[in-house]
Amino acid sequence: MMSTEARGLLTLSELTRGDLEGLVARSRELFHDRKAHDRPLHDKVVGVLFAKPSTRTRTAFTSGIVRLGGFPVTYGPNDLQTATGESLKDTGRIFGSMLDALVARTSGPLGDLREMAGAGRLPVINAMAAEEHPTQGVCDLATMLMEFGSLEGLSVLYLGEGNNTASALAHGISHIPHCHITFATPHGYGLDPHVLDEAAKRAAESGGSVREAHGTDDLPAHVDVVYTTRWQTTGTVKADPDWREKFRPFHIDEQLLRRWPEAKFMHDLPAHRGEEVSGAVLDGPRSIAWKQAEMKLTSAMAVLEWVVTGNPRHSTRS
Template identity: 35%
Template sequence: MSEIAIQDMAASLKGRDFLGLVDYTPEEIRYLLDLAIDLKKKQKSGQPFQPLKGKTLGMIFEKSSTRTRVSFEVGMYQLGGHALFLSKNDLQLGRGETIWDTAQTMSRYLDGIMIRTYAHRTVIDLARGATVPVINGLTDRSHPCQALADYQTVLEQKGKLQGLKIAYIGDGNNMVHSLMMGAAKLGMHMAVASPEGYDPDPEVVKNSRENAALTGGSLLLTRDTREAIENADVVYTDVWASMGFESEQSAREIAFKNYQVNEEITSYAKKDYLFMHCLPAHRGEEVSEGVIDGPNSIIFDQAENRLHAQKAVMAALMS
């Protein structure tokens, strides 16, 4: 990408929301990935980069988190700004104030809003009411910041993304939705193996396949874990019962008993496959200890890159 194209891309991202990868072109996603890698190099070398000096990010947490809170708070500090933590008990939302009024009011105080919540509709309504950028820190439908960090990690490890195969084994949840859309936008081949009744959302599948057709990627849905994982460059899984679904734990343990990522099933992936998990993980449940703690695992590289990928998003949207 030429210097002029980079400048044009940077200008086009200022002030936008980051609600999902579906809203971004392949070129914009790649720009954010390259920016994340550049910001990581700057941070590792001690080179100051503070485009958000004097700016404040409001962080609304209706769902608790370790990685999301720490990475956004530290990232905002490193970019020269300030992050303000707001739990659901700190806001009038829990007492009946509308999303619109909250968004309008917070936009008068803040330069950006990050929200981690349950219903995806909440994020959409917040963005419609806000006059500052809104960043989706996680909803029940998508987790775009994690997916961006994941593809940054794969790019660093493999040197490319287009043409690689990523296999996801497990629940068709918010994580796989964002991974599918990212893979489609980046020209990757993705295979998803889920038990009956736990498939990804049909609308997300449709949108992902439409985007994959434009980039040379593909999307396979199957019940067969071996079919999904065969020749995979990347193997990914997540917990069987995500936050909010704890009451289904026993039923899900039965449904997913043949969907554990372990040494036997990963033997069908490429020898140099990368194992990924968005964390927190339940060893011995969705993944064996031998895989998650083995030589192919890059789970903590992923966790670190939440910091750098989110810094790229904040710098691009808020500077």
């Protein structure tokens, strides 16, 4: 099963515009018809390693593997010999000799996934690392494509922490011509400067922009999407005991949303109603967060199909 040229998805920054747009379009296609494929994972065995909690992403990938004809082998945080000191390199070599691909959410940095992928010459899908959540980014762009019909020229406003979802959005949006995104984050909780700089340069090359602000006054007059995530990222703890006071101005309620009367609301979930967003907004008529959550399945299917077969449109029915 070991591949000499393993395709994986570790970060959206490493994709071409064509690959990203293909994944996004395929995600939408599968959303409309989950059976629009010829079971491209038939006889393929895919590891599903989650060392951190997950509802949507783990369910989406496990379900997606089965729907595409494959067999998932699942691992929890203490199931591997890494818990007893085995190296990631040795673990990767074993995975590469027995699996066709690996979907992984680990407690370590992105470099851990890259090490396993390299050691096993194994396609690895980053199901969330500290630095980035790329499959969430594919899901988000696919949701926008389905809602607006085109991604080109969209304007997005993100409010909250510059976390791994924000990094994926920055990289993803920066690939799309004439797209603009503003990240409004509290001081000290912005995006990684390297991510912001790289995404801003890429966006500028195609007539778009990626920028960061640290308040709610200097925000665009028009946006198509207002996006937030929960303030306490999965598995992390903030050192500042008063951090919630810094985040409070970025709470999205109906009053704030009225500044952009045509904008749709998105959230990667899980949500803490009353913190980053009010229940009236999350469950209101302008929210597409639940459609976005459903898109997690078909975007996972699109990524799996592309990683294992190399073809984002491996369908005999489309």
